[in-house]
Every structure is written in structure tokens, then in C-alpha cells.
Amino acid sequence: MSGRRLVAAAVLAALAGCAGAPPYQQPVVDVPPAWKIEEPFRVARPDDAAVRGAWWKLFGDPRLDALQEQALAASPTLAAATARLDQSRSTVDVANAGLMPQVVASGRVARQRISANRPLTNYNAPNFSTVQDDFTLNFTAAWEFDLFGRLRSTQAAARASSEQSAADLQNVRLALGADLAAAYFNLRELDIELDVLAQSIALQRRSFDLAKARYDLGATSGLDVAQQQSLLDATLVQVDLLRRQRGQFQNAIATLTGQPAPLFAIAPELGPRTAPAIPVGLPSEILQRRPDVASAERAVAAANAQIGIARAAYYPNIALLPTLGYDSRHFEALFNTPSLLWSFGVSASQVLFDGGRADATVAFAQAGYQATVANYRRTVLTAMQEVQDALDGSASLDRALAQARLAEQSAQRVLQLATDRYQGGAATYLEVITAQQSLLNSQRLAAQLLGQRLLVTVALVKAVGGEW
Template sequence: MSLPRRHSIAIALAAAVLLAACASGPDYVRPQVDMPAAWTPEAPWRAMQPQDAAPRGPWWERFNDAQLNALQQQALAGNQTLAIASARLAQARAQLDVAGAAQLPQLGINTRAARARISANRPLTNYNSPNFSTVQNDFALGLNVSYELDFFGRVRRSVEAATASAQQSAADLENTRLLLTAELASNYFNLRELDIELDVVRRAIALQRKALDLATSRHDLGATSGLDVAQQQALLDNTLTQVDLLGRQRAQYEHAIATLTGTPAPAFSLPPSLAPIALPDIPLGIPSDVLERRPDVAAAERSMAAANAQIGVASAAFYPSFMLQPGYGVDSRNWATLFNAPSVLWSLGVSASQSLFDAGRLRAGVDFTQAGYNATVATYRRTVLTAMQEVEDGITGIASLDRAWRQSQSAIASARRVLEIATSRYEGGATPYLDVITAQQALLNSERQAAQLMGQRLLVSVFLIKALGGDWHERREQTPLVQSKTLSPEER
């Protein structure tokens, strides 16, 4: 081989390598989002940094409730919304396999076996030789290869987009799982709060029945008028009405839990429980941790990457596409000679296509993908801002509810003392029965408010865990931000 020819081949190969290294469209860079330097927590919060790279387990187990754990496992196995998200992930992974297959040559085989008669009246190809009608066989076997030379990165950008979309679907599945488990926990804690509230109301009913017996006895003895009995009876009837209203609310949460676990509502029931529930110790990292932990933020970021790659796919249409299509096979009119050397045929070539005029179609396609990317950037930033808001709301909410719950315990103790004093004074004839009724109602309201605050503390804990992206892995030397406190029956 001559030296100039070798140089020509080397230059051609170098040019091909350089072209192959090019990819149309911009390389993806995650947009920057303004992040606060730290949270603004209230006591008893103290900032810590969780290990976000560690595997995340079932966060609901931190509440130490066996019934909740069983329901969560049932929901993860039977919830239909989660099944839909799993199917979407399978679709995205299959689409990635489709896109990735374009990076490799496509190999095909074609065969033909025919017997045909050629017309004697067909147009002449040689005026010096007349046509004859013949009947003959045609046997063929061939291999075809098709491979796109990705000089301008269309295939690579397509794979990049499919990869990001598959990762987005995986993050969407994790987000669906997080939302499902959080919603189930919220409904469960609402139901348990109503169990406690119903217990409070039933205990109040028992107390009010005793007070009614006392008022009735004093009326029968002539010590009081019938007004005291009527007032106590009205209070008792009103409290009995609350049982039915609370029972209806409990049934609605029970039905919601049934649907979340994939169980028909008529076939599902949860017995009442007054078992103590512990608040978990929730570690709070720096704000940027939320970007790594929350699956919805991850999904929004992967959506940006996919949209950015689509710009490259659309931009590649401005450049020519090259297809390498070699072929090899055999063709013969006789089966016996099909694989003889004279029957061999082959082809080797490259086809290229380039649009010369499209009335702005390609440019519009690039503009469309660019606008789609801008939309995903705005969605990502909105998701991050929402994440910051939710975490901050959870931090302040838990701190405020913790103070309110402690104050409610003092209010219950005070209401009980007021009821004891009012009852004693009424029995001694020093005060009217209205004071006893007022004290009874105040105690009932205080105990119900404490039960509701307990439920709200649990709900906000779930909300904050969801806002932080799920479970965490704590280092042993870390000190918990919120000390767990198990509620005793007296405190509830």
C-alpha cells in the first residue's frame, strides 16, 4: 500500500472518530437552586446530618406499632397505585433496552424459494434477441446487517434520554411508595386518635351517668329542683351523640385503610386499640440533604436530564444520517447448486440522507424540546421550594404541638380539680348544679383536645418524615433531636 493512500485512510479514520465523539445538543448540567444555609428550627430541634447514601428501611417501624407494620406490608403487596407505578418502571426499562439496541448492528436473515414463469411478451432488453417464455426456480438465502453510524450523537442522546427516563420512573416508584406509606400511616394514626377520643367520650358518659344518678337522687329527696336533672340529662344526650359522630369518622378512616391495602372495604375491619404510640427520633440534616433524599426531587431532576437529551435528539436531525448496510448470501435456480461458489452474492455500502428544505419543521422540533426542558427546570425548582417549605412546616409544627400537648396535660389536671371542687360544693349546697355541668364539659373538652393533639403530633411526624424523603440511617454517636415519649393511658 502506497504512503499517500495510508495517509488518506488514517485521515479518514481520524475524522470518523472525531465525528463519533461529537453529540448534538447541550451536555446536561443540573441547574443551581438557591439553598438556605441551615434550617430555622425551634427547640427541641438540633441540626444533624443523616447518612443519605445508606439504604433506607421501613420508616414506619420507628413508631413501634405492630399493627401499622402489618398494614404497611399489606399495602406494599396489594396497593394498585403502587402496581401501576411498578408497571410504568418496567415500561421505561423496556424502552431503555429499545434505545440501547440502536447502538449495536441489527442482523437479519432473509430466504426465498419460488417457482415462476417469465412472460414471452415482456419488454425487450436486447432487440437482437427475442424473448422466450421460461419457467424456473429461485432459491435464495442471505444475511443483512443494518447499522447507523452515529456521527452526530442522535443514538447516544436517545439512550441518554431513555436512561434518564428510566431513572425518573424508578424515582417515581419510590415517591409513590413513600406517599402510599405516609397516607396509610396518617389514616391509621387518625383512626387511633379517634379510638382514644372515643374512649375519652365513653369515660365521660360513665361519669355523666353517675352525675345524673346523683342529681336524680337529690331531686327525689327534695333537695333540688327538676332543673338539675334536666340539665344533666341534656348534657348526657349531647355526649352520646358525639359517640355516633366519632364512630362515623372512624369508619371512614377504616375504609380508606382498606382501599390502600388492596382490600374491599366491607371485608376489612380494625379493632379499637388504646396501645401507647411512641414518637420517633427524627434527625434533621442540612437543607441540601433534601435534594438527595426526596424521590420527587430526584424524579424532577431526572426529568430535566431526559428533556435535555431530547434537545440533542432533535438537533441531530439537522445533520445527515449514515446507514451501513452490508449483505451476504447465495442465490441459485437449483437447490443443489445453492451453496456453490458461483451462487455467492454480497454487497457493501453506506447510505446517507439529509433534509434540504422542511419549511422550519426541524427548527420547530428543537424549539419544542427546548421549551419542554425549560418547563422541567421550572418544575424542578418548584419541587425543591416545596420540599423546603414542607420540612420547615414540619419542624415548626412538631415544636409547637409539643408545647401545646404539654400544656393540655396541665389543663386536664386543672379541669379534674375544678370538677371535684364543683361536685363537693354542689353536694354541700353551696353552688348550683350548673357549675358541675360546666366542669364536666370543660374536662371532656380538655381530654378530647389532648387526644387530638396527640394525633396531630403523630401526623406531623409522618409529614416531616415524608418531607425529608423517608427513612434515615443514624450514626450511634448522634444525639436524637426529639426524645421519644410514650404516652401513658393517664396522659392520653
């Protein structure tokens, strides 16, 4: 008998060793040793002692800081992501509870009549009809032996999914902050453009007064006045278009910060702005810092655990089922020794034929695992692409912005020369019109490039994970 028990134990141990999820290994992705950096861009070094999380403070804008804090406190998108994390943590608690025994208490109070015509249990003993009370109180326990790893795999999958939800929450925080900063800097860039247009309109009105005065004196024809009026009208049209765009960004900021758009407003501001240096680090650090990469990796771990859950269907389900209770027809005798009843046993079930369902379930889980591995690699490649794009854009825009400021200075000199020549009668008014339009275009281009440079900085912050 002992030999049979040893054989049975050996068989169970061998089956248990074959069951369960495969050993998890993080997918391997080829990562370059460094980024391609173009002049004049300079990468800041990560500072381990710096405050983590509030990356937007690098821009030194108190209004942006206040908006970011308000978004973190009131954004419904962030609240939804937090609720999903709470759900996933509750799922982990449910999975942990599956490893523990379940105890159920049940009771019944009934008065019943037993049929005299019920089937006989003994041909020599007739049945009688009786009416009596029945009082029962039972305690039943159920404890599944996780010999083949189904419950442990379920626990591992729930834990990995919860960690994925935590990474998703961080990704939502990062995306929310980046979207808010992008909308804010778009709005501030439009503030600069609107100020440029206001200065141009003031200059064009003075030029119009000059042209009209010369026309009234008979020094020029009415063409100069008409040309200047046409340029002024076109500039006023651009003001209305920019105000419309500014309103759209203002409404977007209201939504991101959890406020009704009709009740929200941001006053124009024209303070100097520069793009801060962003600590980029090495490409390999992207795997540790970006929350979307962490989320994709945790999805791989959860899918790996799902294989273990599917494989457990090949093996028997074994559970311990003890019962303890009392049964009496008299309530006052319910807890007497003769009323005691109990049972102790083990339940085992094994599917013998399922038409290939278990095989299909395992194949489905394995295909899901391969899909998450492919998604993880795609996420890493996309992350490196976004960082490199932001680095390339930063270098290009630095050069373009420096050149645009030189062009703006040149356009101012050209306008002064054209105005002087016109007042001296050495040039036509068309030269003044052309110089004014050139200056306006140069100033607006410089404002747009500054806005793009700030947006690329925000994109770089998001690409490297936001926190360092």
C-alpha cells in the same frame, strides 16, 4: 484522492463535534445553610449505621409495622409503579440495541412465469416467456454510524427516564407509607376520643343518677335532671359521629394495604403514644434524599438528551448495509458457488428541505428542557417548604400539647370542686354541667393535639425523604 478523503474526514469530524446534546449540568438551586428550629423541638442527628427504609418502626407500634409490610407486599399502586419501572428498563434495552448492527435473514420459494411482453433490455435480443422455480436465501445487515449522536442521545434519554422511574417508585413507596401511617394515627386518635367519650358518658350517667336521686328527695327541681339528660344525649351523638369517621379511616387503611374494605377491621387500641425524634439533617441533604427531587432532576437530564436527538436531524443519516445470499432456480444448486450473491455499501441520506420542521423540533426540545428545569426548582422549593412547615408545626404542637394536658388536669379539679359544692348545696347544678363539658372538651382537645403531633411527625418523615 487521499487529500479528498482527509478533507471529507475533517468535515465529518467537525460536524460530529457540533452535533449531540449539550453537556449536562444539574440545575443550581439556592439552599439555606440550616433550618429554623423553634423551642421545644429538638432535631435528631442522622445515624449512618441505622437501618434504612423502615422509618415507621421509629413509632414502636407493631400493628403499624405489620400494616406497612402488608402494604408493600399487596398495594396495587406500588405494583403499578414497579411495572412502570420494568417498562423503562426495557426501553433502555431497546435504546442500547440501536447501537448494535441488525442482521435479518430472509428466504423465498416460488414458481413463476415471466412475461414475454416485458420491456426489452436489448433491441437485438427478443424476450421469451419462461416458467421456472426460484429459491433465495439472503442475510442482510444494517448498522447506523452514530456520527452525530442521535443514538447516543436516545440511549442517554432512555437511561435518565429509567432512573426517573426508579425515583418515582421510591416516591410511591414513601407516599404509600406516609398515607398509611397518617390514616392509622387518625384512627388511633379517634380511638382515644371515643374512650374519652365513653368515660364522660359513664360520669354523666352517674351525675344523672345523682341529680335524679336529689330530685326524688325533693332537694332540687327537675331542671337539674333535664340539663344532665341533655348533656348525656349530646355526648351520645358525638359517639356516632366519631365512629363514622373511624370507619372511613379503617376503610382507607384497607385499600392502602390491598384488602377489601368489607373484610377488614382494626380493633381499638389505647396504648401510650409519643412522637419520635426525626433525623432531619441539613437543607442541602434534601437534594439527595427526597425521591421526588431525584425524579425531577432525572427528568431534566432526559430533556437535555432530547435536545441532542432533535439536533441530529440537521445531519445526514449514514448506515452500512452489507448483504450476502444465494439465488438459484434449482434447490439442489442453491448453495453452489455460482448461486452466491453479495453486496457491500454505505447508505447516506440528508434532508435538504423540511419547511422548518427540524428547527421547530429543536425549539420544542429546548423549551421542554427549560420546563423541566423550572419544575426541578419548584420541587426543591416545595420540599424545603414542607420540611420547614413540619418543623414549625412540631414545635407549636409540642407547646400546645403540654398546655392542653395542664388544662385537662385543671378541668378535673374544677369538676371535683363543682361536684362537691353541689352536693353540699353551695352551688347550682349548672356549675357541674359546665365543669363536665369543660373536662370533656379538654380531654378531646388533648387527644386531637396528640393525633396532630403524630401526623406532623409523619409529614416530617415524608418531607425529609423517609430514609436516612
